[in-house]
Amino acid sequence: MALPRSPLYLVTQREALPPGVSLEQCVQEALQGGVEIVQLREKHADSREFLEIARGLQTICDAAEVPLVINDRVDIALACGCRAVHLGQSDLSVKDVCALMPTAKSIGVSAHDVSEATVACATDDVSLIGIGPIYATTSKSDAKEALGPRKLARIIDALRAYERTLSSANGRVSIVAIGGINASNAARVLHMTCNFDTGETEAGLAVISAIVSSPRPREAAQSLSDILADYRSEGRSHKPSREDLLANVVRLHDSSRESGGLLHHITNTVVQNQCANVALALRASPIMSMSPEEAGDLSAILGCLVINLGTLTDDSLRVMKEAGRHANSNKKPIVFDPVGVGASAFRQSKTDQLLDHVQMSIIKGNAGELAALSGDKSVRARGVDSAGGFADPVKAVRDLARQERCVVVLTGQIDYISDGMTVIKLSNGVPHLGNITGSGCATGTCIAAYASAAHSMSTTMRATVPQASIWGGGDMLSAAVGGILAMTVAAEIAMEKQPGGPSTFTGHLIDALYNLTAQNLVERARVEVV
Ligand SMILES: Cc1ncc(COP(=O)(O)OP(=O)(O)O)c(N)n1
Numbered sequence: 001m002a003l004p005r006s007p008l009y010l011v012t013q014r015e016a017l018p019p020g021v022s023l024e025q026c027v028q029e030a031l032q033g034g035v036e037i038v039q040l041r042e043k044h045a046d047s048r049e050f051l052e053i054a055r056g057l058q059t060i061c062d063a064a065e066v067p068l069v070i071n072d073r074v075d076i077a078l079a080c081g082c083r084a085v086h087l088g089q090s091d092l093s094v095k096d097v098c099a100l101m102p103t104a105k106s107i108g109v110s111a112h113d114v115s116e117a118t119v120a121c122a123t124d125d126v127s128l129i130g131i132g133p134i135y136a137t138t139s140k141s142d143a144k145e146a147l148g149p150r151k152l153a154r155i156i157d158a159l160r161a162y163e164r165t166l167s168s169a170n171g172r173v174s175i176v177a178i179g180g181i182n183a184s185n186a187a188r189v190l191h192m193t194c195n196f197d198t199g200e201t202e203a204g205l206a207v208i209s210a211i212v213s214s215p216r217p218r219e220a221a222q223s224l225s226d227i228l229a230d231y232r233s234e235g236r237s238h239k240p241s242r243e244d245l246l247a248n249v250v251r252l253h254d255s256s257r258e259s260g261g262l263l264h265h266i267t268n269t270v271v272q273n274q275c276a277n278v279a280l281a282l283r284a285s286p287i288m289s290m291s292p293e294e295a296g297d298l299s300a301i302l303g304c305l306v307i308n309l310g311t312l313t314d315d316s317l318r319v320m321k322e323a324g325r326h327a328n329s330n331k332k333p334i335v336f337d338p339v340g341v342g343a344s345a346f347r348q349s350k351t352d353q354l355l356d357h358v359q360m361s362i363i364k365g366n367a368g369e370l371a372a373l374s375g376d377k378s379v380r381a382r383g384v385d386s387a388g389g390f391a392d393p394v395k396a397v398r399d400l401a402r403q404e405r406c407v408v409v410l411t412g413q414i415d416y417i418s419d420g421m422t423v424i425k426l427s428n429g430v431p432h433l434g435n436i437t438g439s440g441c442a443t444g445t446c447i448a449a450y451a452s453a454a455h456s457m458s459t460t461m462r463a464t465v466p467q468a469s470i471w472g473g474g475d476m477l478s479a480a481v482g483g484i485l486a487m488t489v490a491a492e493i494a495m496e497k498q499p500g501g502p503s504t505f506t507g508h509l510i511d512a513l514y515n516l517t518a519q520n521l522v523e524r525a526r527v528e529v530v
Pocket residue numbers: 009011039041071072086087088089091108109110111129130131132140176178206
């Protein structure tokens with residue numbers, strides 16, 4: 001029985017069962033709900049009891065034509081006629097297991113970093129790698145530090161890159177993510193495991209408590225199986241041309257003028273007024289709520305959430321996480337502005353926490369901010385400003401979009417936008433934008449207005465980022481282009497009114513945003529697909 005790729009993988013643990021539910025009952029129901037591999041994991045049973053349970057589960061799994069795997073114990077696997085085992089880093093080596101069980105059909109190995117994963121996949125004998133823990137878990141007493149979905153993505157990318165260097169005899173190893181995964185965070189994990197070329201997930205999900213501790217294991221398995229199904233079927237759409245992009249921007253512009261969405265801003269205290277005025281000029285409704293208590297209600301009705309790190313505190317981080325969680329589960333787009341992320345260790349570590357919990361649709365920042373997110377030391381941040389730029393901005397935006405699995409906007413004299421496949425260069429704008437406070441933050445508001453329109457049109461405008469539609473994104477690439485064009489074209493129009501200085505320029509800018517037409521955008525757009 002071959003192992004399915006990206007499977008829903010149940011790992012058992014009798015101690016986690018609810019009272020009155022037997023292991024056999026739980027496994028039977030979980031199989032009905034869509035579990036595709038079962039691993040028997042017994043930490044406290046003696047050998048005879050372990051073998052008896054293994055024989056019982058072998059019969060159940062055979063009937064369902066689902067592979068059974070034995071955790072750690074090759075002797076039990078041999079005794080019950082099962083040819084699949086899972087090994088941890090301190091268990092018997094793969095070589096020893098192959099010697100003991102020459103007829104082994106599947107050997108799985110646990111990994112917590114790139115080195116453990118690549119060593120495991122270097123041999124043809126390993127068919128599955130379990131990477132984790134992804135989140136904190138109570139099911140494994142000696143679990144290592146939680147990796148988070150972004151580190152998982154980096155391990156998978158490195159593993160696949162390493163596989164490409166191996167001889168063709170080695171197939172692609174199956175991967176499952178494990179540790180603290182449940183129906184509310186599974187999509188976040190899978191989103192980060194998407195392959196950019198195929199749009200499909202590279203990893204399955206392995207769980208204990210999400211199924212074993214549920215009073216309804218069939219439903220629990222079914223909901224995880226449904227989430228996985230979404231990530232197995234998504235294909236890539238084609239790279240848009242300049243004409244496609246501008247036609248999309250026109251549709252988003254017209255739609256937003258007809259019915260602007262609610263833009264929930266969690267933003268800094270310096271720019272709240274400016275962002276609210278920009279939102280109103282674009283016919284959107286701004287709300288500047290900082291209460292975690294109402295994040296759920298707002299999420300049900302909002303068009304887009306804006307998270308801006310400008311004046312970050314532990315309290316505001318709590319609101320960001322809560323609102324982000326609700327926006328993700330309600331499939332609403334999120335625009336993230338990591339203001340000054342490279343300025344302090346505090347901002348950097350809080351941003352990492354936030355990005356491990358919330359899937360952003362669009363990240364917008366200057367070179368210093370984006371370099372801090374990608375770990376590129378060649379560009380330095382100076383407070384909330386950037387000192388210098390990327391040597392290769394096209395590569396920088398594309399790589400970060402791939403790393404974070406979202407659209408990335410690099411702002412500067414020339415703006416660059418990428419969804420990880422396409423990179424767009426935009427050369428509109430005027431220097432005066434740099435002389436007024438909050439123009440960068442208000443650009444986030446402009447992008448949010450178009451993202452809100454893209455969200456409401458998501459059934460007709462297909463996303464280019466794999467699975468972006470699952471996050472309610474719709475066409476986030478065109479939304480980001482629309483938002484940048486709106487701000488920079490409006491700034492050009494404002495400048496033509498010959499403002500006396502920054503203050504009158506701000507007034508003209510709001511007017512220009514208010515009066516902006518789709519025709520202005522198309523006629524003035526200096527946009528190039530590179
Ligand atoms: C699919 C899968 N992945 C990882 C593990 C963890 O195995 P290990 O590191 O050996 O820890 P224990 O499960 O033995 O506590 C797993 N069991 N299954």
